Amino acid sequence: MTDSVYTQLLDLACGAFLLAAVVVLWLRQLSSIVRVFALQGVALAAVAALLGLHEDRLGLLAVAAGIGLLRAGALPRLMLRALTTGTPHRSHPHYQEDVSETRETQPLVNVAASLLSAALLTLLAYAVSRPLVELNPTPATRALPVGLAVVLIGFFTLVTRRRALAQMVGFLLLDNGITVTAFLAASGVPLIVELGVSFDVLLAVLVLQILTTRMRAAFGGTGIDDLRELRD
């Protein structure tokens, strides 16, 4: 693989990665959001695989495969399950589609403003990551702002979305952003840390999925705005 092709492919993968985060902000249907998140996982795995090919490190390719399985396979599946557990199946006689449960209807910041905020956040990420790029300018580190932008967009999603599942996706966007930052900056953290982090993320999503089910049982829905028992 020549350098220019590598750069080109890496840029494309990073562009797709960032675009997926933006599209998550754009969409309302929770199941589509999860699907876009899965696509982002594919882009993340592609970044890792490209770095592995470029540096001739087989280990990195294995890590890429693992990441792809986790972030494009296991996590989206878990989230889709969180979306459906506790609600009657479509074929159930009492099935009644609850639009507010399957869609992000009332985000704290409306979609248009969210998209403009995402634009600002991207610029912020670009400004913040200047010293990072200057430290060692290579094609990979030049794409570092993408990672930081996705971190910020994930945080924004977490703060402004009012559905449990959308918040989960926000958290995972944040995490994806950090992972891609690690890959772009230093070809990934050491294997033991990577394993630990992936395991923690998987468990965190499991915990959140179970809590979503409990929330549905206790509150009759998964709206975060219903959580107002505890406040000062």
Added chain:
Amino acid sequence: MNGTMTATGTAAVTLQVALVAAGAPLLAGLMRQVRALLEGRAGPGVTQPFRDLRKLLRKEAVTPAGTGSAFRLGPLVLVATTAVVAALVPLASTATPVSGSADLILVVALLGLGTVALALAGLDTGTAFGGMGASREMTVAALVEPTILLAVFALSIPAGSTNLSAIVSGGIHDPVRLASPAGLLSTAALAVAVLAETGRLPVDNPATHLELTMVHEAMVLEYAGPDLALVELGSQMRLTVLLGLLASLSAPWGIATTASPAALVLALVLLALKVALLGAALAAAEVFWAKLRLFRVPELLAGSFLLALLAVTASYFLTGE
């Protein structure tokens, strides 16, 4: 040498404008025909818009009572600005006498001028629909113009100039640029902006005459006769020019960069083909789309603005130095 160059260049500009002016009704007819076929209707034929224009031009000019010069000048300004844009934009050749002035900002300003002229005309009638249409049109325009500017600006970063000819010839010589994230994102943003600017689905339904959902049609509701013909022609030309611009920026192959007449002819044929293809694709897509509710339109446009902005940032921080 210089003389031939100027002559071919002038010919290129003339042919470009002529092709746009003559092809615009054909493009509209083609799109309607594609749509009709996909919907299972026979369709009126590709040349129907020509016949409509001819019919309208033969009618007596009527203006509503109480309208002023804005109403009468609106269609003229619309067609004139569009013709100037058609001359400036490197649709068929980048080596024309006016290519030095084919600045991105100028082009966007000209398009904006046409929109504003029509909106003023709509306001001038003093009717409820004219005002409503003008207000909606300006809302959309306010969101679309920055998107177009940003999207083309993203393309201009690798070229180092906001001159459209330079951008297009850069794309011809270095096709990698077009497949970079910046190129893809800005093309996507530009496509959405073109849809909104030309009043197509899902932003506006060009076929509707249902008052509550009209945007563009509400504005020109009071026109009749030759004025209406001009308005129709102006809108069709805008669609053609913008689709042509999109084609030039995203797939510039075949555009003449030298003053050779053969290359120019080939470029014109290719241009007609590209625009026809784009138009057919758009018409086919429109069959499957529904119009967005008006308050969802800003979302779409904010999204395309974001894409354009991402394209700009990406062209800085990915491949940029």
Added chain:
Amino acid sequence: MTHATTALLLTAPIVVPLATSAAYAASGLRDAKARAAGAAALGHRTPRQRGAAAPVATLVLRPGHGPATYGTTPAETADGPSYGGPGARAWPGTRPGGSPGGPGTGSDGIAGPDTGPGAPAWSRGRPAAPAGTGTGAGPAGRARPGRGPRTGAPGPVPRPLTGRLGLVSPAAILTCGAALACTVPDSGPVTAYGRLLRADALTVWMLLTVGAVACLACAANPAHLAHERTDEPAARRYHLLVHAFLAAMSAAVLAANLGVLWVAIEATTIVTAFLVGHRRTRASVEAAWKYVVICSAGIALAFLGTVLLYYAARQAGIPEAYALDWQTLAARADRLDPSVTRLATGLVVLGFGAKAGLAPLHAWLPDAHSQAPAPVSALMSGVLLSVAFAGLLRYKVIADAALGAGFTRTLLAGVAVVTLALAAALLLAQRDCKRMLAYSSMEHMSLIALGTAAGSPLALSAVLLHMAGHGLAKTVAFCASGHIARLCGTTRIGRIRGLLAHSPCLGTAFAAAVVALLGLPPFGLFASELGIARAGFLSGPRWALAAALVLMLAAFAALAARTARMLLGPPPGEDDEAEPVPLGADAGAPLVAGLAACAALGVTTGPLTRLLSEAGEIIGGH
């Protein structure tokens, strides 16, 4: 100390709680089988239940609560992973008794005592003997010295294992901490497993704090569960998670690699999520959700900081294997790129600050602490916050060496003052007893942050002393608040009256704990707050300290006034009972022990003085 002993001492605090946790899990499986087998097992269990129920029943025996409520409940706690595990006798201070030459099958864990006279090290052997073989047939000679059979217990029935097994892992942590405390100040830091685990003075100090607080909290567990009327699987899950929580905290303290440190701290979040949501009420589900989301997101920022630090380290020429090793990073911090390190430090302060209850990501703290079961609140407030802050201290050493002390000082002082202001404001308007304690934790954490900002050796020693003192006092306060909640049926301050008259022992314990938290002598917090204030005015950011003192005064007044309101006055039901409700010895012992330890720390640090000053030097920079 040989290499094997070191490895053992460093592993035991992680592996023993994990093994205990696994024992509870295994007992669940075994129990399921037993249930399938039929009534035989049930009949076997019944007499034990009563034995367990009696000691903890004292508090419930009052009008309003039917005595029947606990008839069956303690069964869960009773039915622990079994009975007679050899080596289950483990009180702090005592060595684990064990099965000499037990079936050493090589599974990791501990059981038998090391026979070396001076070094109470754990020998590797069968873990959690109860888990593997605990069929109830083990030698039952585990009578706790000085405690006879309980009232109501039919004869000298051996108490169920649950209570004791629960104490194995805190005792292991404490013992390993003590063993390390004997050697580390003299022979320097020790490492194990290719520098994966490392113990220096700071580690040892934190290990001792974790062990001590965990002992108190785990001793309070059985009484708490008995009164909560927890059903059997839930109780088992509770124990399982508590011990996994202890393992994660020990791992966080012992980790030499900053990445592993992060993984361990995130693991504490995951493990405690279900403990916070233990009761499954609307409020606890809400608290658990907020807790997981805010903490995970906050700590993710810390990971981003760690990644950036790793990047800077790799660019500074440190090889991959050592680029997250704390010792290496601290030694070569001057070669790190300053601007990248600055960004990383900011993110880490934000991230670990979230876990340590510092602003701006503190919102989870009052909710989680008020909804978690009291012993878990005690663990979270008493040590989890400190463990997270200790993680932050590690980064501070690197940042100070790379950037000079000014950056972290300003950052921490700012965060501390904001947190203190928030805590003081919310304390003033507080109406819930457990939330009040939670905000008091925020107040103390911001004091700790302020002391760290001051940065002189005196301040840092005081900070570490403060962590330990706060851990002990807050544990007592939370455990007492759990008893209060059961006694009064509410945690709303407005509805709790005359606690001193109602239940003198409990009232006194709670009062003493709050006095300790207010920073009054003779408790350890008095000494540490004095130290922080002195050091701060000598060296540190004086503006921050002056602001902090004013805010602390407000917090002091609020805490004192609310507690006085709860403690004084006539008891609520004035006519029917004049007889005060006694606090059971089982419930009371941890409270007294905690207060005694806290007071002892206030008088002298005794043999730990050297450890404390060395730990202070470690975080004071090289």
